[in-house]
Amino acid sequence: MPETALGARGVTKSFPGVRALDDVTLACAPGRVHALLGENGAGKSTLVRILTGDESPDAGTVVVADRETRLGAPREALGLGIVPVYQELTVLPEMSVLDNVLLGQERSRRGLLDRGAQRELARAALARVSLEDLPLGTRTGELSLANQQLVEIARAIARRSSVLILDEPSAVLSGDKLQALHDVVRAIAAEGTAVVYITHLLEEVPALADDLTVLRDGKVVSSGPATDYTTDRIVREMVGRQVDQVFPDPAPPAGEVVLRVSDLVPVGSSAPPAHLEVRAGEIVGLAGLVGAGRSRFLRTLAGARGRSQGGVDVGGRRVRGSLTGAIAAGVALVPEERKRDGLVLDLTAAQNITLTDLRQVSSAGLVRTARENAAFDEERERLGIKASGPGQPTRQLSGGNQQKIAIAKWLRVSPRVLLLDEPTRGVDIGAKSEIYRIVRELAASGMAIVIASSELAEVIGLAHRVLVFRDGAVVGEVHRDPDSAERIMHLALGTAS
Amino acid sequence: STEQEGSSSSSGSSAAEDCINADEAQAEYTASWTSVKEAFGLTDFEPVDETVCQVDGEQWKAEPKQGDSYRIAFAAQGPTNSWGVLSDEALKYHAKELGVDVLYAAANGDATTQVDNIQQLTSQDPDAMVVVPMGDGISGQVKAAVDQDIPVVLCSGLLPDSSGAVSTVTRQYDLLGSAYAEWIAEKLGGKGKVAILSGLAGVPTAEYQKAAAEKTFAKYPDIKIVTTQYTQWSPTVAKTVAQNLIASYPDLDAIWSDSGYGALGVVQAYQEAGKAVPPITGDSINEFIQATEGTDVQYALSTFPPEMSSTCLDTALDLLKGEPVLDKVYVDSPSFTDADGAQYARDDCDGGLLVPSSAPEDLLVDLKMCKAS
């Protein structure tokens, strides 16, 4: 058995503008789980793409089974038993679960698919991620996001792998699905496979990792057996400074009720109607497992999805059930998915910021560049956005700064109600705490804020009170107090007594 | 065998063997040439030799297959232009007069569509079929129809003998093509620069006339064809082309055009450029004559009359009645030059109408091609 199942020697990779990886050396031993940690933009995924031949290094080499190897395409890596699950979902929604699990590894006899063998293989793989009762013919697009992710993992498991690379597999998993993932990872490692595991949820590390490596700005800053590391140390290594994750109590909301939601049911939801009142200056958190319905609830409030019943009032006035209606009424949604829904990445930073209210920066329909830049500078000030200038394509910004832009564009319309969906997903710890600061300030300035997040600490820390969702319904409300975390988990899982 | 199939029969000689040569038919054929010859005042203009025969009428004599009136299938061009409209409607109109039913199918100018049309019409088992051929591509399907004992009359167009059509009623492409060319040659005294404006590349009607013209011009060593362009039978395209001609060949002596629409564009281009319009040819659309009225444009026009379709119907019916019919009926139609062109202009009629039209007046009115007088 080789010493290093997969490794990198002095790997360097630059993209125009960024040095994503800088002389990275890494060694993953067979049968061990190697956690790869680092802030957003630290270079984790880039490293993964290089280790799997999806991208080639500018300098340095990839080591496979102790041998230096060049990889031209993911296919070649797969051929060597290096099996990745990329950060981004790569299942094909239009194809059946069966076809997705076996994509690229179809079993065929005499040129024709061997359907019997196919089914067996798929069944086995799905069983290992606790999806044994999933009909093989289902269109994958019909599955919940979590299940899609598990199908993707099943695809990887179905391959005979000497190395399994998982890039943030847990980002969209929770509860027993996350548990299932951990189990299968341990099992696979036990079979002698080297596992590279990337995550932002540090509590996973002690549970899973044997070794870990921390990347910062494309450099390896620390590496060693997981047992040598406490969460605090990891965080310190990641950000290079100590961040206090303790949330001061928020100022009690003084203002009158701004947002009133009365027996609201989103289109396509069979859940009982939801009620909600948010005062000016109040922050309400939404907690729940993935697919519990938080995003759908927020999208409905923002008029991005239809309501099949119920109403939304802002400042006592009924809000029309359309995006423009909601915006006019002062309701702003910072959507869950920044790159797809939150921003037009090909427009410049300034253009994104002003897109929500072009009238401000235009006169007689003509956009005034001066005013536009002014608007940009204003927000750069307010949110501490790091960008080379108003003209920089948003695509080039780091995750955190993109998120700040996605928030800034809504501050332009000075909304009365601000809806934040997963505002810190894929945002590094440094940027996170800044976003927390911003949220608090906005609340203090009299905004009513609703924030959905999968990070329990975050919701509890920021919000005055937390609504818990399960299967599309509000199943309880929890106020700030020491043991709120447990109560929320119980409600979310449906194990509340 | 390495033999080429039917290479012998395709020459048409086999047809000649059992040819009951009808003299008056031959005469009629030559007449169609001489009339043009006179109209254009040509000195030497001999018909390309052609053996016209009489079809044994008895062979096709038949009672109506359904009911007591004949059902004639009509594989038409379709109303893709005013020629097509009149061709279609003239036949239908005549059919109404004679009280025969018409099974109509339009190819909209496309040979491939017409193949389908003919097969479908054949399947309706008509007594006879009139086909306005959209291209040699249909001959296979025509043969199929004939093989099912449906007498097929080709109308305003030719197909190779292999199509087995019983009779062909048309005006000759060669006739028009070479007549225009001869006229130009004599205007230029057999010496000068000529441009050829053909219609649509790849479309038989255009290509055959062009070929005939080139053959004729070839007889005159001093006539140079400086360029050959396509007008798509569109005055707009023709005008642009002509503007280019003016620029690149300022000293052009004559323009051979196969269509009045083409000629129309050319005339406009020259007039706008303030230059004298060189002698030009084309078919006699009303628009062109009106446009050139009172100008000194020299032209020679003839027609490929759409209303000949009614003759096609007559021929088909004669076959069914067992009356003598010629295998090639060459329709004659007026030809004229600028000398007496003006008289044919019809201000009460549509610009696209081919004048003079022998189509019934009330039909033209029905089709809103002419105002009721």
Place this chain on the structure above:
Amino acid sequence: MTSVAAPRGSRAPRLAAFSGLVRRGGAVWVIVLALVLALTFARGTGFWNSGNIAAVLAGAAVLGLVALGQHVVVLGGGIDLSVGSMVTLTSLLTAVLVDGYPIRTVPVIVAMVVLGAAMGLLNGSLVSVARLPPFIVTLGMLYLVSGVALTVSATPAGRVTAALTDFSRATLGPVPAPFLVLVAAVAAVWLLLARTPWGRHLYAVGGDQHAARAAGVRVRPVLLGAYVTSGVLAGLAGVLLAARSAIGSPTAGSGLELSAITAVVIGGTSLLGGRGSLLGTVGGVALLALITNAITLLQLPSTWTDLVRGLIIIAAVAVFVVRRPR
């Protein structure tokens, strides 16, 4: 939470069922059926007589083959505007090269299929290797190939052998031989799509190229395969067309590409790639063939032809498009 979650944008079940029908390509058959019923009522005997059925089927053969190729390309996320011109060139060449010599028949047929494959290969390489947008590549090819056809001969030319013409008219019961070719082709393509790894890969590449690549799928060969298939089928269609017309024409196939794409789309296949059903495309072909047949059968005023065709197409596409999920 382990159970399967509600469908995306979980619409009203009835609609969902409908979109399911469209997905599986059944929807267009509803119209086809309706049209057939209408025709049966209006012209029962006229429509059902074996000759007319044969006419419909024979008319469908060429379009069918081309649409089949188009279907494969579209599944792969591409589009092939050059099919019409490829049919033109191959049919013209068939006639010109055979030119009535029986011994040439077979070699020429083979040659045409190969030629089709070659043109497909060119399309495919420009798309998958040079990575140019399919629309433009094939638009260019459309001009190029029809240009070549015109240079081969500007007038109808050549002559096929009796063997070919006879074949084009031979029938098995009411079913014309050319249609049997189509049936065979459909079967073959179905096998390729549904039963081979290549088929799976094609869906994957059409649905999401980089996801397919990440799963270890070789994108280029898959795309090349798609365009070659389209080319081969166009070549076959060309031969059939030549056999049917007995003579080659330099404009024979013009416009076919648009009909083919229309057939594919009203069959419920997504022009975005990755989703589509053969059944639907075949239905689309059937519908177009029926429209032409119906217009003549019902003796509609010829000036209405395009109006009717336009209305039906619009109705069909407007109803049978599965909207991409948000």
Place this chain on the structure above:
Amino acid sequence: MTTATTGSASVLTRLSTVLAPLAGLVLVLVLAAVTTPQMYTPDVVRIVLFQVGIIGIAALGQTLVLLTGGIDLSISGAMAMTSVVLAVTTGGSDGRLVAGVLLSLAAGLAVGLLNGGLVVLRGVPPFVATFASLVLVQGVVIAWTGGAPSGRIPAGLSWLGQGRVLGQVPVPVVVFALLALAALVVLERTTAGRRVYATGFNPDAARLSGVRPGLVVVGCYVASSLLGVVAGMVNASYIGYVDAALVRSLNLDSIAAAVIGGVALTGGRGRVGNTLLGTVMLAVLLTWLIQLGAGAGARLVVSGAVIVLAVFMQGRPVRIPRITAREKDTT
């Protein structure tokens, strides 16, 4: 190897989209100079300018639609329809010219709304939607005119197609210049233009930012059809008659021009400058081929090759995206 989205790369890309057509144009001009010197006489230049006008006006509309990620095959239908509407409603007399023009615009509006409606409300792929409406428009015209549209275009309009500014410059190119300028301002400087680009790049994000992508798209299709109507008027007044031959034609010049110029079919990418370049190049090319007296076949071959080459040179291949290019789909 890298995604063409980071700073310098995108600058290069933008440059290349302008350089490629420029290079092509220069090439054709040189070829012309060698093979057909008369290309540079005022007369021929004027012809080219006219062509630029007639192709360009439609190409502008096409560009708007392409920017939204659509395509408009029905433009040539709108053009043909216009000439017929003009002729029929005016009966060739200047008296009712205004009515004729208004009616044509109304008809154009209808076509645009049909296209936009199919694409936006029903999610029909633009290619098919606009093809279907092309067939429909042609069908309506043919049914309405009994198959043989014909008639005179009022002389009062002839300046539009035949007139010259300062005795030399053809009016159509002037009209085009003005419209292009307008399009330039709208796209680059106005809020409307900003919305078009935002929609073209990312309709979902645009929508969630309060932009109404539906309206934008419909607007672009309407604009396209209306520009088609204008092009139709120019065309009709150029010859002065209804040209039946054009009614059934499907004219792809406008698409070719935009694409050769470097407007992407994928939406969002492309500027008026690209369209201008592409139009000029196409106009020069077409005129040059006529001047050459090239056969119909050769002409098609050249056009085809040019289209492919032009796009090839733009160096903006539809790359197989890197995994980073997409985020995880979480809704």
